[in-house]
Amino acid sequence: MLTDLTIEQARAGLRAGDFTAVELTMAHLHAIEVLNPRLNAYLDVRHDRALDQARAADAALAAGDARALTGIPLAIKDLFCTAGVRTTAGSKILEPFVPPYESTVTANLLRDGAVFLGKTNMDEFAMGSSNMTSAYGPVENPWKRRQDESAVLVPGGSSGGSAAAVAARLALGATGTDTGGSIRQPASFCGLVGVKPTYGRCSRWGVVAFASSLDHPGPFARTVRDGAILLGSMAGHDPKDSTSADVPVPDWEAACTRSVQGLRIGVPREYRMDGMPSEIDALWRQGLDWLRDAGAEIVEVSLPHTKYGLAAYYVVAPAEASSNLARYDGVRFGARTDGAELRDLYERTRANGFGSEVRRRIMIGTYVLSAGYYDAYYLRAQKVRALILQDFTEAFGRVDALLTPTAPSAAFGQGEKMDDPITMYLNDVFTVPANLAGVPGISVPAGLDPNGLPLGLQVLAKPFDEATMFTVAAALERAAGFDALPTLRAGGEG
Amino acid sequence: MSLDPATVRRIASLARIRVEEAEVATLQNELNGILAWIEQLNEVNVDGVTPLTGGAQMALKLREDVVTDGGYPDQVLGNAPDRIGDFYAVPKVVE
Amino acid sequence: MSYTIQGRTGEWELVVGLEVHAQVISQAKLFSGAPTAFGAEPNSQVSFVDAAFPGMLPVLNRFCVEQAVRTGLGLQARINPVSRFDRKNYFYADLPPGYQISQYEHPIVGTGSIEIELADGSTREIGVTRLHLEQDAGKSIHDQHPTKSLIDLNRAGVALMEIVSEPDIRSPEEAGAYLRKLRSILRYLGTCDGNMEEGSMRADVNVSVRKHGEPYRTRCEVKNVNSVRFVMQAIEAEAARQVAVWEDGGAVMQETRLFDPGRGETRSMRSKEDAHDYRYFPDPDLPLLVLDEAWIETLRDSLPELPDAKKARFMQEYGLSAYDAGVLVAEQATALFYETVARGRDPKIAANWVTGDFFAALNRTGRGIEDPPVSAVALGQLLDLMADGTINGRIAKDVFEAMIETGKDPGAIVAEKGLRQVTDTGAIDAAVDAILAANADKVAEYRGGKDKLFGFFVGQTMKAMAGKGNPALINETLKRKLAG
Ligand SMILES: [Mg+2]
Numbered sequence A: 001m002l003t004d005l006t007i008e009q010a011r012a013g014l015r016a017g018d019f020t021a022v023e024l025t026m027a028h029l030h031a032i033e034v035l036n037p038r039l040n041a042y043l044d045v046r047h048d049r050a051l052d053q054a055r056a057a058d059a060a061l062a063a064g065d066a067r068a069l070t071g072i073p074l075a076i077k078d079l080f081c082t083a084g085v086r087t088t089a090g091s092k093i094l095e096p097f098v099p100p101y102e103s104t105v106t107a108n109l110l111r112d113g114a115v116f117l118g119k120t121n122m123d124e125f126a127m128g129s130s131n132m133t134s135a136y137g138p139v140e141n142p143w144k145r146r147q148d149e150s151a152v153l154v155p156g157g158s159s160g161g162s163a164a165a166v167a168a169r170l171a172l173g174a175t176g177t178d179t180g181g182s183i184r185q186p187a188s189f190c191g192l193v194g195v196k197p198t199y200g201r202c203s204r205w206g207v208v209a210f211a212s213s214l215d216h217p218g219p220f221a222r223t224v225r226d227g228a229i230l231l232g233s234m235a236g237h238d239p240k241d242s243t244s245a246d247v248p249v250p251d252w253e254a255a256c257t258r259s260v261q262g263l264r265i266g267v268p269r270e271y272r273m274d275g276m277p278s279e280i281d282a283l284w285r286q287g288l289d290w291l292r293d294a295g296a297e298i299v300e301v302s303l304p305h306t307k308y309g310l311a312a313y314y315v316v317a318p319a320e321a322s323s324n325l326a327r328y329d330g331v332r333f334g335a336r337t338d339g340a341e342l343r344d345l346y347e348r349t350r351a352n353g354f355g356s357e358v359r360r361r362i363m364i365g366t367y368v369l370s371a372g373y374y375d376a377y378y379l380r381a382q383k384v385r386a387l388i389l390q391d392f393t394e395a396f397g398r399v400d401a402l403l404t405p406t407a408p409s410a411a412f413g414q415g416e417k418m419d420d421p422i423t424m425y426l427n428d429v430f431t432v433p434a435n436l437a438g439v440p441g442i443s444v445p446a447g448l449d450p451n452g453l454p455l456g457l458q459v460l461a462k463p464f465d466e467a468t469m470f471t472v473a474a475a476l477e478r479a480a481g482f483d484a485l486p487t488l489r490a491g492g493e494g
Numbered sequence B: 001m002s003l004d005p006a007t008v009r010r011i012a013s014l015a016r017i018r019v020e021e022a023e024v025a026t027l028q029n030e031l032n033g034i035l036a037w038i039e040q041l042n043e044v045n046v047d048g049v050t051p052l053t054g055g056a057q058m059a060l061k062l063r064e065d066v067v068t069d070g071g072y073p074d075q076v077l078g079n080a081p082d083r084i085g086d087f088y089a090v091p092k093v094v095e
Numbered sequence C: 001m002s003y004t005i006q007g008r009t010g011e012w013e014l015v016v017g018l019e020v021h022a023q024v025i026s027q028a029k030l031f032s033g034a035p036t037a038f039g040a041e042p043n044s045q046v047s048f049v050d051a052a053f054p055g056m057l058p059v060l061n062r063f064c065v066e067q068a069v070r071t072g073l074g075l076q077a078r079i080n081p082v083s084r085f086d087r088k089n090y091f092y093a094d095l096p097p098g099y100q101i102s103q104y105e106h107p108i109v110g111t112g113s114i115e116i117e118l119a120d121g122s123t124r125e126i127g128v129t130r131l132h133l134e135q136d137a138g139k140s141i142h143d144q145h146p147t148k149s150l151i152d153l154n155r156a157g158v159a160l161m162e163i164v165s166e167p168d169i170r171s172p173e174e175a176g177a178y179l180r181k182l183r184s185i186l187r188y189l190g191t192c193d194g195n196m197e198e199g200s201m202r203a204d205v206n207v208s209v210r211k212h213g214e215p216y217r218t219r220c221e222v223k224n225v226n227s228v229r230f231v232m233q234a235i236e237a238e239a240a241r242q243v244a245v246w247e248d249g250g251a252v253m254q255e256t257r258l259f260d261p262g263r264g265e266t267r268s269m270r271s272k273e274d275a276h277d278y279r280y281f282p283d284p285d286l287p288l289l290v291l292d293e294a295w296i297e298t299l300r301d302s303l304p305e306l307p308d309a310k311k312a313r314f315m316q317e318y319g320l321s322a323y324d325a326g327v328l329v330a331e332q333a334t335a336l337f338y339e340t341v342a343r344g345r346d347p348k349i350a351a352n353w354v355t356g357d358f359f360a361a362l363n364r365t366g367r368g369i370e371d372p373p374v375s376a377v378a379l380g381q382l383l384d385l386m387a388d389g390t391i392n393g394r395i396a397k398d399v400f401e402a403m404i405e406t407g408k409d410p411g412a413i414v415a416e417k418g419l420r421q422v423t424d425t426g427a428i429d430a431a432v433d434a435i436l437a438a439n440a441d442k443v444a445e446y447r448g449g450k451d452k453l454f455g456f457f458v459g460q461t462m463k464a465m466a467g468k469g470n471p472a473l474i475n476e477t478l479k480r481k482l483a484g
């Protein structure tokens, strides 16, 4: 089935003329028609536009002008502004918003010939780990528990729609953003590869901001190599983003074929946490064995401040968010609730427009920055953040990459872990430190839990050394031979 | 540190989010729960540590002083919930 | 000559500090590529960055940084090699992102100073605490619609320098002198046009009063005063109000006030209960601003001669009084005008003409130094005609007027109107003889000891010669003939 192809295979097939971009796109649009009403992965499907882009791709292929992604159908997280296409960030407050501009990352993908199928569902303003905070309803994970096929599981979040779409074969790849784990955790939950590159690799210009110093655009794919292909298009210096790094983009596809022979892989002692499910611990050990067998050297390292990462994150991220989201005031764009006075208009617009998790985080952020509390919360968190970066810097003085679990559990059911916010926050315990330090990370599907749900392993690397990260990830992928399929997928059951 | 209802109202007001009286108690509990959990940061010795303020470990890059943008009021106003002519419109502000 | 306020309970001292917002001269905005020019159609000079659309990011304008550094160097201030942009968070209709990008903890320019001169000729140093870069807000228009305020974002994001003084100012006069001097420096540097009426320079005035020898008392901030005169009036009014409050047994409350020039009084702005919690934090969209020391030195080397140095040179090189030199250097263009006139001529005569007849002509014609009614070159030619005896001083005034009227050069006017001075001794002898003959009685009186009549004879002779007689020759001839 065309929808089962990897990007690498589809690219070859298009160039060989085995099928057309229109056929490939149609196959995905049909699959979306069948499955999306149930999965709710896409908020907006751009049928006609996608076919126009596919036709243009076929013309380019015919003219011998094939680029890196010509004719490849992708899903775009609704946090990326897309010119002329509604962009909601999963929020009611942006329900009517149609950006007149294209984000740099999506513009890069279009430049390379990609076809955009539509915009995907997400936690509101990327705040969540389950996609349950979307104003447009939850997303169903296409994977099912073996023993309980009726249970509806979350795809993870915040990029839940993108993850579900790629897992269910409703796109060959997708964009996501990762502020505390929002690519890697849903990738782990949905049996996908999810890449969070180094901070500064992918431009944030045109991506609706959640927490500017932590937001990382990155791709979802079904193979490590596909992840490398997508990131290669998305990355690059952007003078419109002052935090964008002016460094060359290497050939990451080539990195996927290199050997881990002689690489030093660190095992951070502190990631072995109390109460971690045994299957996750087992998978982690398995991953280390695979790498050792492939010729890598395993080294125990210490990241002593890791355990404070999550708490530091829940100061820094809400603080930045409280400021970044001040612009949603009902004056220049987005939804407005009228009020007698301007202040009233602001307060009603924002109370109605934001969901409860977003309101909660704005309030926490406002509080930790407010007079008298700044030093105790915000400044202290920034110092802890500095210590976390220092931990990584010291560890990377000894090793080339780190291996950890991606998430502390497999996908959970809709409605679970919702009793109190902190339970949900704990999902990101292994992913958050990389956002605080800005180092690159990737989640690779490596095994199944006893329920048959996918589990991912995370590879972290030095800043701007995604090449080593891809090398290690590809080695894990080869060793794991992960070939399980989600229950709900194009051409499958459902 | 723990928030009292007055502080919850003050924070909501600073953030320009309308909070109904009935919501205050719930919010107070949730926010206090999160803040209490955050207080584990107090275990860390941060003496002499320079705070890390951003994600990018680099110096700021600058652009040249050239006009490259603007001149599209229709697009700037195209998403406005209310406009009068080429102005955004809001309820009258009394200074 | 210290300024005091006489209260019922004794003398009060004034304590004033100024925060000046000076709009940076640049083509594009501080963090976006939209233009800064005045007077455009509403919202036409606005980028998506200025309107804070989702996903938009700031990129700093290099020239604005350069302007701030140049200004800092002009204020003899420390330039901070590392500075930072912070967000000042508050909601307002004309502040699109809900925060202003400013510099709070780590400004680009640290402490400096400004020397001011007072009417009595004395000078004082006023400390400058800091200078930082920040964005301007947009404009809210409240009087165009019965129920709505209209928002224009053309100014949103334009670069401002906020220049904060120490509370060193002790009188309204000093405040005025500080503002005029600061404006002069900014204009010399070309970093701000200093136009307070158009709002490109605005002052927030922090005022408190105290009894002599006391620590500072509570201050009030009078916001956005838009002329030097109003700043001086606002200080007087606010100080008087505070003295009255204290003397009535009350306490001055720290607050923000507005000056009403019509009533000559300050009034409290509608209080905003949380206006003071700005929740500053480092802007995560902008890494640290790091300046290269060599680059700073290049800027230092390229600074123009500033008012203080120029004044000293004018006094030394041209022998001018402190007052005249001060007047001539206030504006760079005036100083340049003066030097063009004075070069190769008598510098004091040049100074008299520039500060006298020429300034009067500027006032009268309502024209500025950039577009003068008489060019410096032409005025120099006029001085040359006097120096070489072609015309006398009296005729020079007429020629100057004719130059203003016709725009012609002085040589042409003298030739056309036949104003060349008469130095022919025969003609002067004849004119003197005629006057003495017609006033025999006065000649007798003069010879009888009434010396004062000499002026009368000079005037009559000059009049008879239509003003063109050489005054020295007329004097000499009269003296000789009256002596008999
Ligand atoms: Mg101020």
Ligand SMILES: [Zn+2]
Residues within 6 Å of the ligand: C021, C134, C162
């Ligand atoms: Zn300011």
